[in-house]
Amino acid sequence: MMLKHKMVFLFVVFLIGFGLINVYVVWREITTSITVEMLNFGKEAVLHLRESMIEDVLSNNLLTIQDKVESFMKRYPQVRYVYLIGSDGALILHTFEKGFPKSLMNLNTPDSSLSIKTILTNDGKVYEISTVLVPGVGGELHVGLSEEYVLHHVNKAIMNMVFFGAFVVGIGGVTVLVSMRVIIYPLKELEEGVKKIMMGFYNHRIKIFGADELGYLSTAFNKMLEDLEMKNKQVQEYVNKLKTTLRSLKKSKERYKRVIESVGDGIITLSREGVILSYNRRAEELTGMKCSDAIGKRVDEILRIPIKLEVEDPVGTEVSFRNDRGDNVFLKIFIKKLTSDYGEWAIILRDITDEVIKNELNKKLLRYEQLLSIGELMVRIAHEINTPLTSILLSTELLLMKCKNRKMKEKLEEIISKVEICKERVNELMKLARTGAAIKRELIDIAKLIDDSISYCQACKCYGNFSIVKNYEYGKYLVIADPTGLREVFENIILNAFQAMRDHGVLTIDIKDDNEFVYVYISDTGVGIPEENIHRIFEPFFTTKKGQGNLGLGLSIANAIVKAHRGEIFVESKVGKGSTFIIKLPRGFNI
Amino acid sequence: MNMLWREYLVICVMILSLIGISFYLYPIERLDSIQVDLNDVVTTSVKLNNSREDVVYFSFDLRLSPKAEIEIYAPLMDYLSAKVGKQFRIKFAQTYEEVQYMLGTGEVSFAAIGPVNYVVTQKKYGNVIPIVIGLDSNKSPVYRAAIITRPDSNIMTLEDIKNRSFAFGSFYSTQGHLIPRIMLERAGVKLEDLERYAFLGSHQACAQAVISGLFDAGGVQDTLAFHLESKGLVRIVALSEPYPRSMIVANKNIEPELIEKVKSALLELDPLGKDANLTDWDKTEFSGGFKEVNQEFYRMYFELVGKYIMGEFS
Numbered sequence: 001m002m003l004k005h006k007m008v009f010l011f012v013v014f015l016i017g018f019g020l021i022n023v024y025v026v027w028r029e030i031t032t033s034i035t036v037e038m039l040n041f042g043k044e045a046v047l048h049l050r051e052s053m054i055e056d057v058l059s060n061n062l063l064t065i066q067d068k069v070e071s072f073m074k075r076y077p078q079v080r081y082v083y084l085i086g087s088d089g090a091l092i093l094h095t096f097e098k099g100f101p102k103s104l105m106n107l108n109t110p111d112s113s114l115s116i117k118t119i120l121t122n123d124g125k126v127y128e129i130s131t132v133l134v135p136g137v138g139g140e141l142h143v144g145l146s147e148e149y150v151l152h153h154v155n156k157a158i159m160n161m162v163f164f165g166a167f168v169v170g171i172g173g174v175t176v177l178v179s180m181r182v183i184i185y186p187l188k189e190l191e192e193g194v195k196k197i198m199m200g201f202y203n204h205r206i207k208i209f210g211a212d213e214l215g216y217l218s219t220a221f222n223k224m225l226e227d228l229e230m231k232n233k234q235v236q237e238y239v240n241k242l243k244t245t246l247r248s249l250k251k252s253k254e255r256y257k258r259v260i261e262s263v264g265d266g267i268i269t270l271s272r273e274g275v276i277l278s279y280n281r282r283a284e285e286l287t288g289m290k291c292s293d294a295i296g297k298r299v300d301e302i303l304r305i306p307i308k309l310e311v312e313d314p315v316g317t318e319v320s321f322r323n324d325r326g327d328n329v330f331l332k333i334f335i336k337k338l339t340s341d342y343g344e345w346a347i348i349l350r351d352i353t354d355e356v357i358k359n360e361l362n363k364k365l366l367r368y369e370q371l372l373s374i375g376e377l378m379v380r381i382a383h384e385i386n387t388p389l390t391s392i393l394l395s396t397e398l399l400l401m402k403c404k405n406r407k408m409k410e411k412l413e414e415i416i417s418k419v420e421i422c423k424e425r426v427n428e429l430m431k432l433a434r435t436g437a438a439i440k441r442e443l444i445d446i447a448k449l450i451d452d453s454i455s456y457c458q459a460c461k462c463y464g465n466f467s468i469v470k471n472y473e474y475g476k477y478l479v480i481a482d483p484t485g486l487r488e489v490f491e492n493i494i495l496n497a498f499q500a501m502r503d504h505g506v507l508t509i510d511i512k513d514d515n516e517f518v519y520v521y522i523s524d525t526g527v528g529i530p531e532e533n534i535h536r537i538f539e540p541f542f543t544t545k546k547g548q549g550n551l552g553l554g555l556s557i558a559n560a561i562v563k564a565h566r567g568e569i570f571v572e573s574k575v576g577k578g579s580t581f582i583i584k585l586p587r588g589f590n591i
Numbered sequence: 592m593n594m595l596w597r598e599y600l601v602i603c604v605m606i607l608s609l610i611g612i613s614f615y616l617y618p619i620e621r622l623d624s625i626q627v628d629l630n631d632v633v634t635t636s637v638k639l640n641n642s643r644e645d646v647v648y649f650s651f652d653l654r655l656s657p658k659a660e661i662e663i664y665a666p667l668m669d670y671l672s673a674k675v676g677k678q679f680r681i682k683f684a685q686t687y688e689e690v691q692y693m694l695g696t697g698e699v700s701f702a703a704i705g706p707v708n709y710v711v712t713q714k715k716y717g718n719v720i721p722i723v724i725g726l727d728s729n730k731s732p733v734y735r736a737a738i739i740t741r742p743d744s745n746i747m748t749l750e751d752i753k754n755r756s757f758a759f760g761s762f763y764s765t766q767g768h769l770i771p772r773i774m775l776e777r778a779g780v781k782l783e784d785l786e787r788y789a790f791l792g793s794h795q796a797c798a799q800a801v802i803s804g805l806f807d808a809g810g811v812q813d814t815l816a817f818h819l820e821s822k823g824l825v826r827i828v829a830l831s832e833p834y835p836r837s838m839i840v841a842n843k844n845i846e847p848e849l850i851e852k853v854k855s856a857l858l859e860l861d862p863l864g865k866d867a868n869l870t871d872w873d874k875t876e877f878s879g880g881f882k883e884v885n886q887e888f889y890r891m892y893f894e895l896v897g898k899y900i901m902g903e904f905s
Contacts, residue, residue, distance in 0.1 A: 017606045021613045028617040051658075058657040058683045087680065099632030107625065121627045136665025136681040138646075 023162060031154045035127070035147070038078060042129045042145045043114050045076060050141050054134050057084075057092075066093055078149035080126050087138030110140055124148040186214040193221060202229040266349030269338065274298050274309055274345075286331065286349050288324030299347055303333070309345045312337050318352065330356040382426040389426070393419045428553050440484065446477040446518055446585070450509060453490035457498060465504045472511035477518045480588040481565055489558040493522050493581045496554065500526025500579065513587075517567075520583040528575040537571065647675070647849070648682040650690050651703040652761070652837075654793055654812075655874065657683065663871045664703070670866070674856035675849070687711075687763035694719050700845045701853060703877070705765040705837045706889050710896040712840075713886075721838040721886060722854045726879035727814075728863065732888075733833035734876065736770035737816030739801055739825040740808040749778030749829050757788045758800040758809035763900065765892075767794050770831045771810025772899050778829075801825060814874075835888055837876035857881045 049072050056064040069082050073095060083094035083104070094100050108117045110130040119126045125147040133139030186209040196204040205225060208218045260267055266283030268276055276299055279291040287294070287302055299307050305319055313335040321331050334348040393416060400412040454468060497507055501524050510521040529537060536542050538559040543552030562569050566586050573579035649671070651664055661681065668679040682699045684690040687708050693699040695716030702719075704712070712719050724732045740746040746755065752775065760767020768790065775781070782788060786807075791797045794811045801809040802824050819825040839857060841850045860880050862872045872878060 014602060014606065018609065021609050025613050025617055054661055055657045058661065059685065096629065096632065098630060101627060101629045102631050102633055103625075103627040103629075105633070107627070117625065119625050119627045121629050123629060126627075134661055134665075134681070134683070136661055136668040136679075137683055138680050 019165070023158060026161065027154065027158050030157060031150065034150050034154055038145060038150050039116060039127055039129070042078075042127065042143060043116075045072070045079075046114065046129050046131055046141060046143045049082075049143070050131060050133065053084075053141075057086075057134050057139065058137070062093065069093060069095065078145050080121075080123070080144040080146040081142075082144070083142045084133055085140040085142075087134070092139070104142070108142060119144070183214075186218065190217070190221060193225070197225065197228070202232050264351075266347075266351075268294075268299060268302075268347040268349070270299055270309065270345040270347060272309065272344035274300065274307065276302070283349055286321075286323065286329060286351055288327070303347075305333075307333075307335070307347065309335065311335075316348075316350065318356075329353045379430055382430050386423065386426050386430075389419055389423050393423070428557070440482040441480050442483055443478055443480055444483045444486070445474055446479055446486075446511060446520060447472045447474045449483060449487055450490055450511075450520065453487055453494055454509075456487075456491055457494045460495065464498055464501065466498065466501060467506045469506060469508040471509065477511045477513055478587070479518055479585050481585065482561070485561040485564070486585075489561050489583065490520075490522075492554040492558045493583070497522060497524035497526060497579075497581075500524050500528075502526070505578075516586060518585050518587060520585070521580055522583070523578060523580040525578040528577055529571065529573040529579055530575055534571055534573060538569070646678045646680050647671075647701070648693075648699040649679055649701045649703075650682045650684050650693055650699040652687055652690060652705055652708055652764070653685065654705075654760075654764070655795055656793075657685075659871065659874070663869075663875060666869050670860065670869075671853065671856055674859070675852045677849070687761055691715060691763075694840065694842055697842050697844055699842070700849070701839060701841050703837065703839050703875075705763070705876070706835055706892045707765045707769050707896055707900055708763045709838060709840055709889060710892045711763060711901060714893075714896070714901060718843050719840045720843045720850075721840050721884050721889060722850060723857045723881035724838045724884035724888065725836045725875070725877035726882055727836070727876075728873070728879045730879045730882075731833075732836050732882055732884070734766065734836045735813040735833055736766040736774065736810055736831040737813050738771060738774060738808055738810055738828040738830075739798065739816050739819065740828050741801060741804065742823060742826045744807060744826065746808055746828055749774060749780060752778075752808050752828075753780050753784045754786050755807035756786045756805075758797045758806035759788065759790045760794045760797045760811065761792055762790045764794070765834065765837070766812040767797060767810055769892075769895060769899055770834055773895065774810070774829060774831050798825065812876075814878075835884075835892070838884060838889075839881065854883065858883060 049068065053065050053068055055061075056068070065084065069084075073079050073082060081095045083096070083100065084092040086092045091100060104119075107119070108115055108128050108130045110132055113131070115130045117128045117130075119128050123146070126144040127147065128142055128144045130140055130142045133141045186207075189206050189209075193204060193206040202225060205222050206218050208222075209215050260278075260280045261282075263280065263282060266286045267278075267280045268283050269278040271277055276294050276297055279294045281291075283294075284291055289302060294302055303319075303321065313333070316332040316334045318330060318332050320328060322328050329351060330353045332350040332352050334350070336346045336348060338344060338346050396412055396415050396419065400409060400416065403409050403412060450472070451470075494507070501507070505525040508521070508523045510523075512519045512521070533542075533544065538555050539552075540556040541552040542556075559569050562583060562585070568584045570582040570584070571579060572582070649664070649668060651660060653660055655663075661683070664681050668681060671679040682693055684693060687704075690699075690702055690704060690708060691712040694702050694704075694712050695718060697718075701722075709719065709721060726732055727734065738749060738752070746752055757771075757775075759771060762768055772782075789800075789806070791800055794815050797806075797809040798811050798815060798819055800806045802819070808828060813830060816825065816827050816830075820827050839853075841853065843850075858881055860866050862869055862878060862880055866872075
């Protein structure tokens with residue numbers, strides 16, 4: 001069942017229900033009213049009858065009384081019966097054909113005024129009105145009024161009302177339907193017109209329906225269609241222009257985007273509050289943050305430095321920046337004020353990492369070249385010094401053997417000692433100069449070499465109380481290397497560790513490897529190396545133990561030896577906790 | 592259907608509510624009526640309503656029409672019933688003789704009668720006593736009779752009535768017969784001097800007979816004569832001297848307590864004041880109420896009645 005049918009069904013049910021209730025209410029109302037009216041009339045009629053009969057009753061003129069009662073009943077058909085009782089209680093007269101009913105005896109004795117009782121007889125309901133026949137004298141006058149008469153008229157009226165109502169509703173319904181068709185047809189036309197317009201048929205026109213409101217509406221609608229058609233053409237032309245402009249704008253935007261994306265610098269546009277509006281691909285690469293994540297954030301959060309958007313910075317500010325991928329990059333940041341609607345400011349990020357590294361390398365190269373020149377000079381000087389020192393030493397030892405004077409001997413021994421120190425220093429300088437010059441290639445067991453180095457160092461520095469932890473085993477970590485050179489490396493590092501721990505501590509040595517390299521970890525629990533010194537400890541002549549006869553060449557030599565093996569040395573240190581030296585050596589190498 | 596069940600429910604509730612309200616406002620009539628079988632009839636003659644023993648019957652001289660008299664005395668019955676505590680009913684009498692009979696035989700206990708009828712009844716039965724006398728609107732216990740003629744009549748004095756026709760009221764009427772007879776005789780007009788005469792039964796009938804020209808003159812109560820003269824229907828030829836008015840008498844065989852109660856109730860009656868709602872009370876001989884009276888007050892009537900009323904017909 002469709003919705004409208006349901007609605008109609010419900011409406012009809014409601015209408016019928018309401019109609020029946022209405023009919024019931026009206027029926028009751030009319031019945032009550034007519035009954036009341038009938039009783040009022042009955043009272044009047046009974047009193048009138050009594051008035052007309054008083055003299056006859058007092059005169060005991062029964063024939064006249066009978067005539068009056070018959071006349072009364074003929075005049076009023078709703079009167080079912082009449083009976084009179086005299087003041088002595090005797091029945092004077094009644095109109096019952098079959099005789100006076102027993103049940104009516106003493107049934108409705110009137111008081112001083114009228115008395116009404118409802119009696120249900122086998123001929124229907126009767127309202128019996130009784131009154132004193134002659135006031136003051138007595139007797140009774142009873143008149144029965146039939147309800148059937150009332151109901152007959154009421155029912156007739158109700159049926160007429162129902163039929164007439166149904167007739168009116170029917171006629172009204174048909175009239176409404178016809179009227180609705182008359183009204184709805186032009187509206188349907190209008191609806192069709194609207195549908196055609198919605199489909200784009202602006203040249204559609206609707207029929208004009210007479211000169212009434214609908215006629216005016218149709219005319220106005222057609223006028224509106226004409227205007228709409230004209231406006232539509234104008235709009236179409238404007239749209240075409242707009243499309244062309246949009247296409248060129250799109251191309252321009254694409255071009256601009258490609259330029260921006262292909263630029264080698266990161267470009268970030270900002271609102272005047274410093275909020276990021278756009279972010280090109282290069283900026284993503286440099287900062288390690290995606291465009292989608294960056295837009296909407298403040299630029300200070302991304303670059304982690306304060307950016308003042310007050311004046312342009314055309315020169316640029318160099319900063320070291322650790323991006324979100326963990327890479328350290330050097331950036332030059334330019335600030336440029338924009339005039340476009342995209343934002344007030346632009347930040348240009350230029351990657352100068354390569355440039356900085358190149359500068360550093362150039363500086364190092366210059367320094368190495370200088371050191372190389374110095375080294376060669378030193379080797380020559382050392383060689384020149386070493387020969388006379390050897391002569392001095394030999395001559396002094398001969399003098400010591402022949403000398404008897406004790407004080408002289410002491411002086412000679414002091415000379416020998418100082419000369420030996422000089423020779424040792426000269427030898428170190430020569431070693432540094434010679435590193436990488438002549439590297440042997442032998443298969444060696446790193447573990448054994450380390451054990452030898454530990455034994456040597458323990459012999460040299462026997463004054464401490466150190467624990468040594470060894471986490472390696474023999475025969476597992478084999479490399480092709482120069483044993484003398486590597487021993488020099490390990491001894492240097494282990495001695496430095498002992499010195500760092502001073503008189504007690506734990507020296508831990510681990511060896512690990514992979515397919516290509518062997519890693520030796522030498523850790524101490526010493527004083528550690530300050531951060532500012534870490535990158536300098538491998539520089540020649542750098543030492544923190546000046547005045548102890550230390551030239552500061554040990555770690556430089558060790559680094560030079562390891563690099564000569566194509567290896568590397570790393571240092572991790574914390575002041576007060578200790579240091580770990582990691583020596584990375586290739587399993588085999590070609591020189 | 593599932594989606595609309597609430598709406599259907601609402602509509603059903605609305606219709607049921609309407610039906611409920613309708614039946615609440617217009618309930619189906621409960622028939623607490625009395626069931627009567629009209630076919631079950633009485634086969635023998637029976638009295639439907641037995642007379643009550645405690646009913647006190649009252650009668651009166653018919654001075655106006657029966658209906659008019661009933662209309663006047665029915666309220667008095669209600670008054671007495673309320674005051675005395677017994678039901679008072681009228682026993683209607685068509686004639687003065689009937690009143691005499693009912694009073695004399697005890698069929699009625701009380702009656703409103705004129706002096707002539709009282710004297711006749713007393714002389715016949717000897718068992719009636721006057722208990723109160725009527726007063727006029729001036730509280731006077733006397734009244735007069737009037738001889739009336741038509742306004743255009745050439746009867747100017749009582750003597751002019753000689754050889755003319757004359758109408759009396761009732762034979763036993765004081766104002767309608769006895770006093771006019773006395774007036775005529777004192778003017779030298781005897782019944783034999785009249786062209787013709789008749790007793791028409793009531794003052795009203797007598798007045799109508801004069802007005803209509805059936806009789807040249809007539810004797811009626813003074814109040815009616817004044818009333819008709821004021822309307823221009825009659826002319827009063829002569830007025831009598833005052834005579835004691837009508838009274839309420841009782842059969843002296845009934846309980847004295849009842850007589851006393853009735854007397855008290857009548858003396859309390861104030862038609863000019865609190866009981867002014869009594870219908871047409873001004874048309875009675877008691878328009879001003881009642882006053883206590885005894886038999887002595889009417890002694891003058893005994894001789895007159897003997898001479899003019901009972902002497903003629905006894």
